[in-house]
Amino acid sequence: MKTPFLVCLLLLDLSCAYNGVAQFDDQTSVQEKKYLIYDVNPGEGFNLRRDVYMRVANVVRQLREQGYNYILVLPPWGNLYHWRKRENKCKWSEFFDVESLNLFVPVMEFEDFIKEAGHQIDLVLYLQSYAEGWQDGEFEMKFDIRPCIEAQHYYEKVGDKWRGMFFSYSEVWSHDVKCLSIQGQSSTLVDAIKKGFNETYRLMVDRSETILHDHFGDIHYWRARRSMRYSKAVIEMGDKFRHEAFNSNDIDDRTVIKDNWQNTEKKHGDAIGGNYLCVHLRRRDFVRSHKKNIPSIEGAAKQISETAKRLKLNQLFLSTDADTVEIDELASFLSPSNITLTRFEGGPQLSDGFISVVDQWVCAHAKHFIGTHQSTFSFRIHEDREILGFLSETTFNRLCPDHENECEQPAKWTIVY
Ligand SMILES: Nc1nc2c(ncn2[C@@H]2O[C@H](COP(=O)(O)OP(=O)(O)OP(=O)(O)O)[C@@H](O)[C@H]2O)c(=O)[nH]1
Ligand SMILES: [Mg+2]
Incomplete structure (x- = not known):
């Protein structure tokens, strides 16, 4: 089945602007420089991808600590399901401060990688689970090169070159593609790379979401997260x-x-x-996929009104992917009616991704935050508020489904230094 990758190759048009080159100065390793490129399941959204970045950054950190001189190549953002303008080839510097990322592990934009190392990748390691599934219910960390289960949907050998999506860069190709069945976390992938692929100059790990964090919420998680500062443009727009x-x-x-x-x-x-x-009122696909755990628009308005009254706040900043009909409906249910509803609309010159990060920045600075159940968009706001130093009770809150006044609130993943 070749359609997914061929279709994606056709979606090449809307490129993001180029700006800036990453600098790094890390002397941890003495070996010859190598590149670790990574990608994530095409269906995943922006904020889960930010989580996967922290897992992979911690792979590179550990490799470097053990003497392997890997540079992390940042996967361009693009073709995301939620981005209605379907931008692609967006650089990390549009959203994040790349210099700041660089203080955790050396990173570079994909375009700089191409300039430095060319259009070829030596090996794509496609992560997958084990075909036989879990054995005896035991979680055992392991990895093995195995026959590909689904990689053939995304990679295809044309002549002696492996072609694939490669972030919509049609000139990029790989010498080889191998499938690695893996059960484990960042350190498991470190072991796999050390054991089998540490000679590979340009190594790409696809489906990186397959690995978990070593320890979710530990100091290494937070160091990677703290390094993920927003770009100057995002901060200036949000602050204004x-x-x-x-x-x-x-x-x-x-x-x-x-x-x-x-x-x-x-x-x-x-x-x-x-x-x-x-x-943060998450709608669209969440209305279907998280039906039991999110409120109706009227239910949300009721909860917001109660909190606003309790905290004596009459200014509401609404961060949402809802359509205008739902937003108007919400506004009409707010009571008392002196609660003003404000949104950051951005404008046609701003990308969907940029607007969404500004929304997160504004929420991170509110006196009180209420998010949506199990939305990684809300989780990233929790983390920003932890970094800024808010009391946890102003942060780890969520909207409850209708008819459930006291639903379980989000786990308090507080910051660790
Ligand atoms: N501007 C804006 N966009 C939003 C908002 N909520 C969701 N979106 C869009 O939808 C995307 C959210 O998708 P994800 O990043 O996958 O987060 P999620 O879907 O809430 O959480 P998971 O699917 O569990 O990972 C964002 O990147 C935005 O493009 C919002 O409040 N404001
Ligand atoms: Mg999502």
Whole structure:
């Protein structure tokens, strides 16, 4: 079945702008420089991809600590299901501060990799589970080269070159594709690379979401997460909006952080936030896939009104992927009617991805936040608020489904330094 990859190759048009080259200065390793490129299941959204970045960054960290000189190549953003404009080839620097990422492990944009190392990849290692599934219910860390289960849907040998999606860069190809059945976490992939592929100069690991975190929420998780600062453009846009819409600024909100995340350590309660309530109301596909755990629009409005009243906040910042009909409906149910609903609309010149990150930044600075059950979009806001130093009770909240007044609230994954 060749359709998925051929269809994706046709979606090449809307490229993102080029800006900036990453610099790094890490002397951990003495070996010849090698590149670790990675990709994620095409169906995954932006914020799960941010989580996978932390897993792979910790693979590179461990490889470097053990003397292997890997540079992490950042997978361009593109063709995401939620991006209605279907942009592709978007650089990380559009959303994130690449210099800051670089302070955790050396990283580079894919276009810089091409400039430096060409259009060829030596090996694609396609991660997959074991065809036979779990054995005896035991979680055993293991990996083995096995026959491919599904990689043939995404990679195809044409002459002596393996072709694939490669982030919509049609000139890129690989010398080889192998499938690695793996059960495990970042360190398991480290072991696999050390054992079988540490001579590979340009190694790409596809389906990286297959590996888990070594320890979710530990210091290495948080170091990778803290290094994931937003780009100057995102921060400037978000701060300007906060100021104009809510008269919110870092001094008054006590959300000043140092430029370098390595020197930033804030305590819970240091931040108080701007004079507004932020709600992340996840709709669209979530209405189907998480039906039992999210409220109706009317139910959401009721909960928001109660919280606004309790906290004496009459300014609501709404971060949502809902359509305008649902937003108008929500506004009409807010009570008392002096609660003002404000959104960051962006404008046609901004990408869907950029607008969504600005939404997250504005929510991260609110006095109080309420998210949507099991949305990785909400989870990333929790983390930003932990970094800024908010009290956990202002952060780990979610909207309950209708007729469930006291639903279970999100797990408090508090920051570790
Ligand atoms: N602007 C904006 N976009 C949103 C909002 N909520 C969701 N989106 C869009 O939908 C995407 C969210 O998808 P994911 O990043 O997969 O997060 P999720 O779907 O909530 O969580 P999982 O599917 O569990 O990973 C974002 O990247 C946006 O493109 C929102 O509040 N504001
Ligand atoms: Mg999603």
